[in-house]
Amino acid sequence: MxxxxxxxxxxxxxxxxxxxxxxxxxxxxxxxxxxxxxxxxxxxxxxxxxxxxxxxxxxxxxxxxxxxxxxxxxxxxxxxxxxxxxxxxxxxxxxxxxxxxxxxxxxxxxxxxxxxxxxxxxxxxxxxxxxxxxxxxxxxxxxxxxxxxxxxxxxxxxxxxxxxxxxxxxxxxxxxxxxxxxxxxPQQSVKKDWAAVGHDNRRPPITIKxxxxxxxxxxxxxxxxxxxxxxxxxxxSRYETYRISEAELIFCGYGSVGRILKNSVDQLRHEGVRVGLLRVKTLWPFPVEAFNVLPPRCRHILSTEMNCGQMIDDVRLAVNGKIQVTHYGRPGGIIPTPEELADHAKNILAGGCQ
Known part of the structure; x- marks a missing residue:
């Protein structure tokens, strides 16, 4: 097409x-x-x-x-x-x-x-x-x-x-x-017998309240x-994983940040740094099951958002204390760059940023 x-x-x-x-x-x-x-x-x-x-x-x-x-x-x-x-x-x-x-x-x-x-x-x-x-x-x-x-x-x-x-x-x-x-x-055919569409005395009236x-x-x-x-x-619930095999740190993001993080992952993998991405596609229902299939080497999840830290609550609930979770965000309308996200991940893996 x-x-x-x-x-x-x-x-x-x-x-x-x-x-x-x-x-x-x-x-x-x-x-x-x-x-x-x-x-x-x-x-x-x-x-x-x-x-x-x-x-x-x-x-x-x-x-x-x-x-x-x-x-x-x-x-x-x-x-x-x-x-x-x-x-x-x-x-x-x-x-x-x-x-x-x-x-x-x-x-x-x-x-x-x-x-x-x-x-x-x-x-x-x-x-x-x-x-x-x-x-x-x-x-x-x-x-x-x-x-x-x-x-x-x-x-x-x-x-x-x-x-x-x-x-x-x-x-x-x-x-x-x-x-x-x-x-x-093609659109699925759904019978809307609940809708208020008139009845011409053929059925009882419908009230939606x-x-x-x-x-x-x-x-x-x-x-x-x-x-x-x-x-x-x-x-x-829906999600996408990207290059998570053997990852020690996994970015978690969605929307625009999710696409930026793919560049960060590619950059770090090129440098030999083991990172991956879990991109959330349904914010609700949150894909809790995605956090049950992370690689055993993963020791840190970086919840990355253009805010002060909101999705991190759902990430922590999904991880249930098994892996350390931290947040990196840029609020107010600032778009993070792949380079700054990559640098932050490297600092975490080096033990310099928690």
Missing amino acids: PKSLMKGNEALAKGAILGGCTHFFGYPITPQNEIPEFLARELPKTGGIFLQAESEIAAINMVYGAAAAGGRPMTSSSSPGIALMQEGISLLAAAELPSVIVNVQRGGPGIGTIQPSQCDYFQMTRGGGNGDYSIIALAPSTAQESAEMMIDAFELAQRYRTPVFIVSDGMLGQMMEPVTMPSKV TLALDPCDLEQINLRLQEKFMRIRESE
């Missing part, structure tokens, strides 16, 4: 159309604006609906309405905008409404900067809104993966009746790379949701 040069944001938008997106609702914010720009032009050509909402709060509630009516809706934003959506995201999870939410992260906290960051890891993996719920969070590292994971996100949303996050960032969203797009993507005043009823709802989350944990 021919390749096209496109930004990561454009690859996400194209992937959304191929994934069967029927509705987009969103509000402009840098550095994700190419997504609504692309979909405003292209989604109506496929019969879809594009609407610029008056706010991020309005957008996520429009997603709720379209999903409740059986559509395949999505929204996209960046860190502060996603923060505004949290109540609506909790509602989507509670009502079990399939939807896709893209976060092209920027530096924070607060308004922060428009530069790339990974400071929303907690927000993407710890719910963010109220209640006991989890959301599938896919983390691409390339424009190609951005398109592929977006297509996958729509299928996962339908399969599990859940919102799905795509966790990108300003670096990945703005860089241009060759991308190979399939001409057509998240309010349960009886605590016993709400407990049963929560237990049913937890059973679904367990199935997702067992089936949908």
Whole structure:
């Protein structure tokens, strides 16, 4: 198939159309604006609906309405905008409404900067809104993966009746790379007998709500949701290993940092330093099983992120005290270089940095 040069944001938008997106609702914010720009032009050509909402709060509630009516809706934003959506995201999870939410992260906290960051890891993996719920969070590292994971996100949303996050960032969203797009993507047929689509007196009316005043009823709802989350944990965690054979130190990263770390690994291996990479592709469910197959020589895991240390909590839980885990991060929108990451790893192995 021919390749096209496109930004990561454009690859996400194209992937959304191929994934069967029927509705987009969103509000402009840098550095994700190419997504609504692309979909405003292209989604109506496929019969879809594009609407610029008056706010991020309005957008996520429009997603709720379209999903409740059986559509395949999505929204996209960046860190502060996603923060505004949290109540609506909790509602989507509670009502079990399939939807896709893209976060092209920027530096924070607060308004922060428009530069790339990974400071929303907690927000993407710890719910963010109220209640006991989890959301599938896919983390691409390339424009190609951005398109592929977006297509996958729509299928996962339908399969599990859940919102799905795509966790990108300003670096990945703005860089241009060759991308190979399939001409057509077959979509699974899902019976939506739960959707509020009208009944013409042929069946009882359907009401979609998240309010349960009886605590016993709400407990049963929560237990049913937890059973679904367990199935997702067992089936949908994903990761990639790179040159981990005989590695004494293993970098652990995701997204843009995951691709940078491959260069660090290649550089160090060329110098004879035994390192490898474990790249996390699903931030939730976190691939705990990946840490059970690390080489026996591994004595250190370096959790590497563009933040002050967030994924390291999940890494430490997965390792369960068997291997030393430390963090290296650049917060505020600074992108680490392969050389500085390689130097830090060498210092650790030499015993000069813990």
